[in-house]
Amino acid sequence: MKTILPTYLTCRAFTLVELLVVIAIIGVLAAIIAPNASYYADMGFFPTGREPRL
DSSP, X not given: XXXXXXXXXXXXXXXXXXXHHHHHHHHHHHHHHHHHHHHHHHXXXXXXXXXXXX
């Protein structure tokens, strides 16, 4: 006799396609955010927001 399990016990894994889509989205967001984040991090070191003139 075959036991019928509830749906929440039988579907617990992500598919490969779902994982690849999430990784692609994270990669696109990181490519957009990284240049801006480094710019603002550099600006935070100076109280006026600009680099001092030498």
